[in-house]
Amino acid sequence: MPERPQPLRPFSEQVATSNRLMVQHRPGTSEHERGLSLLQSIAEHEAGGHARWLLGAYFLQVCSRPRAHEQALYWLRLAADEGTPEAMDRLADLYLSGLGGEQSLTAGLDLQLRLADQGFRRAAWEAAYLIGVVGPSEGLTAASAYLRACALGHVPAYFSLGLRFLTGNGVEPDSGLGHALLRRAADGGYQGAMELAARVPVRADGREKWYDRLKANLHAAHPSLSALVPGRPNQRQIVHPGLAALEQHLVSIGHPAFELDPTGRARVVPGGAESVAEGCTWTWLCQRPRVATGPAFATTEECAHLINKASPGMRAAAGYRRGNSENEDAELASFNGRVHPMGALETDAVTRILESRVSTFTGCPIENLEPCSIICYVPGEEYKPHTDFFSDEQIELNARAKRDYGGQRIATFLLYLRAPQAGGSTKYPAAGVDVAGEDGMAVIHYNVDQDGRQDLDSLHAGLPIVQGEKWLWRSTLRKNSLYKPPA
Ligand SMILES: O=C(O)CCC(=O)C(=O)O
Numbered sequence: 001m002p003e004r005p006q007p008l009r010p011f012s013e014q015v016a017t018s019n020r021l022m023v024q025h026r027p028g029t030s031e032h033e034r035g036l037s038l039l040q041s042i043a044e045h046e047a048g049g050h051a052r053w054l055l056g057a058y059f060l061q062v063c064s065r066p067r068a069h070e071q072a073l074y075w076l077r078l079a080a081d082e083g084t085p086e087a088m089d090r091l092a093d094l095y096l097s098g099l100g101g102e103q104s105l106t107a108g109l110d111l112q113l114r115l116a117d118q119g120f121r122r123a124a125w126e127a128a129y130l131i132g133v134v135g136p137s138e139g140l141t142a143a144s145a146y147l148r149a150c151a152l153g154h155v156p157a158y159f160s161l162g163l164r165f166l167t168g169n170g171v172e173p174d175s176g177l178g179h180a181l182l183r184r185a186a187d188g189g190y191q192g193a194m195e196l197a198a199r200v201p202v203r204a205d206g207r208e209k210w211y212d213r214l215k216a217n218l219h220a221a222h223p224s225l226s227a228l229v230p231g232r233p234n235q236r237q238i239v240h241p242g243l244a245a246l247e248q249h250l251v252s253i254g255h256p257a258f259e260l261d262p263t264g265r266a267r268v269v270p271g272g273a274e275s276v277a278e279g280c281t282w283t284w285l286c287q288r289p290r291v292a293t294g295p296a297f298a299t300t301e302e303c304a305h306l307i308n309k310a311s312p313g314m315r316a317a318a319g320y321r322r323g324n325s326e327n328e329d330a331e332l333a334s335f336n337g338r339v340h341p342m343g344a345l346e347t348d349a350v351t352r353i354l355e356s357r358v359s360t361f362t363g364c365p366i367e368n369l370e371p372c373s374i375i376c377y378v379p380g381e382e383y384k385p386h387t388d389f390f391s392d393e394q395i396e397l398n399a400r401a402k403r404d405y406g407g408q409r410i411a412t413f414l415l416y417l418r419a420p421q422a423g424g425s426t427k428y429p430a431a432g433v434d435v436a437g438e439d440g441m442a443v444i445h446y447n448v449d450q451d452g453r454q455d456l457d458s459l460h461a462g463l464p465i466v467q468g469e470k471w472l473w474r475s476t477l478r479k480n481s482l483y484k485p486p487a
C-alpha cells in the first residue's frame with residue numbers, strides 16, 4: 001500500500017507536541033531533545049507566533065545548557081521584535097543582568113518604557129525605578145514615570161511617588177501629598193507604607209485633602225481601569241489610546257506638582273535634586289572570619305519593594321529546596337523561618353540592580369552569584385549556628401547531578417531589608433562579633449580563608465527574634481560561573 005502523505009499539522013499543534021515532550025521528559029533524554037528541535041524548527045520558520053517566546057523562556061529556565069543565556073537572548077530578541085510582551089519583559093531583565101551578552105540598563109529601560117506605554121502596570125513601575133537609577137529618558141523623570149504608573153492604579157507606584165514627595169527627591173517636597181500617597185499605597189495592601197507615613201511630622205499640610213482627592217479620583221477611574229486591556233507594543237511611537245485619559249484624570253486632582261506635558265501625558269513638575277545612589281562605605285569588622293558591613297546598601301524603596309513582592313510567596317523553609325540536598329538538610333535543621341526563592345526566574349529590576357551592586361563591590365561576576373532568596377523571621381524564629389560553605393563532595397554532586405558549576409560558596413551576602421526591633425542580630429561566635437542589622441544594611445562574610453579553604457571560623461547564626469520581623473535578601477558568591485561547565 002502506498003504511504004499516505006502526512007497531513008500538514010498547524011504550528012500550534014506542533015508547539016503543543018514539542019512542549020509536551022519537553023515537559024514530560026528530562027533534558028538530555030532523546031524525547032526531550034526531539035521536542036526541543038521541533039520547537040526550534042518551528043521558531044525558525046514561524047514569525048509572530050508563540051514558539052520564539054517559548055524557546056527564550058525555556059533557555060532561561062534550563063540555564064545549565066551550553067550557552068543557554070546566549071540562546072535565550074537570541075530567541076527573546078526575535079520574539080520581542082515581534083512585540084510579544086512577555087518576551088520584552090524577560091529580555092529587559094536579561095539586559096539588566098548582562099547574562100548572555102552585554103549588560104545594558106538603558107536597553108532594559110527602553111523595553112519597559114515601551115511596555116508601560118501599552119498599559120502594562122508593572123512595566124510602568126520598573127521603568128520609573130530604572131530611570132531613578134540611570135537618569136531621565138528623553139526628558140521623562142522618575143517622578144513623572146511613577147505618576148504615570150499611579151494613573152494605571154499600580155499600588156507600588158503610590159508608595160514610590162509618596163516617598164519622593166516626602167523626601168523631595170526630584171520633586172518639590174510636600175509631606176502632605178507624600179503622606180496621602182503612602183496612605184493610598186497602604187489602602188492597596190502595600191506593607192510598610194503606613195509605618196513610613198507615621199514617621200512624618202503630625203502637621204503635614206493638606207494630607208487629608210490630598211488623601212480624599214486621590215481616593216475619590218481612583219474610585220472614579222475604576223471602570224476605565226478594569227476595562228483597560230494592555231496593547232501589543234508593535235510600534236514605538238503609538239501609545240495605548242486609553243493612557244492619556246487616565247493620566248489626565250489623575251492630574252485633575254489639582255495638585256500644583258501634577259501637570260500635562262504638551263503631548264497630553266502626565267508629568268511631575270521638577271523640583272529638588274535627584275538623589276543618586278552613592279554606593280555605601282564598607283567597614284571591615286574582623287579578618288577571621290572576614291566580615292564587613294555596608295550601611296545604606298539598598299534604599300528604602302528597594303527594601304520595601306522586595307518585601308512586598310516576596311510576601312505572598314513566603315513559605316516555611318521546608319517547602320522549598322534549592323537543590324543542594326546536604327546543605328538544605330542542614331538549613332532545615334537550623335532555620336525555622338520562611339523563605340522565598342526570588343531567584344532568576346522572575347523579572348525584577350530591583351533584584352538585578354542589587355546583583356550589579358554586589359558585583360561592583362566584590363568584583364564577583366554576576367554569573368557567579370547564586371540566585372537570591374528572601375528569608376523572613378518572626379519572634380522566636382532563628383537560624384542556629386551553621387556554616388555556608390560546601391563540602392568537596394557537595395561541590396562535585398552539584399556539578400554532576402544538578403549542573404550547578406559554581407563550585408565553592410566563597411562568601412555570603414546578606415541584605416537587611418527590615419531589621420527586627422529587638423533580637424535577631426547576625427552573630428559570628430568565633431570572632432565574638434555581633435552585627436545588629438539596620439534597614440538597608442548589607443553584611444558580607446567569607447566562608448573560606450585567604451587560600452580558599454573552608455573556614456570553620458565562618459560559623460554564624462541569626463539569633464532569635466525578640467520583637468518585630470526580620471527580612472533578609474541573600475545570595476552567595478560562588479567561585480565560578482554557575483552556568484558554564486569548567487573548560
Ligand atoms: O539571619 C541571619 O542573620 C543569618 C542568615 C544566614 O546565615 C544565611 O542565610 O545563611
Ligand SMILES: [Fe+2]
Nearest residue numbers: 387388412460
Ligand atoms: Fe548562613
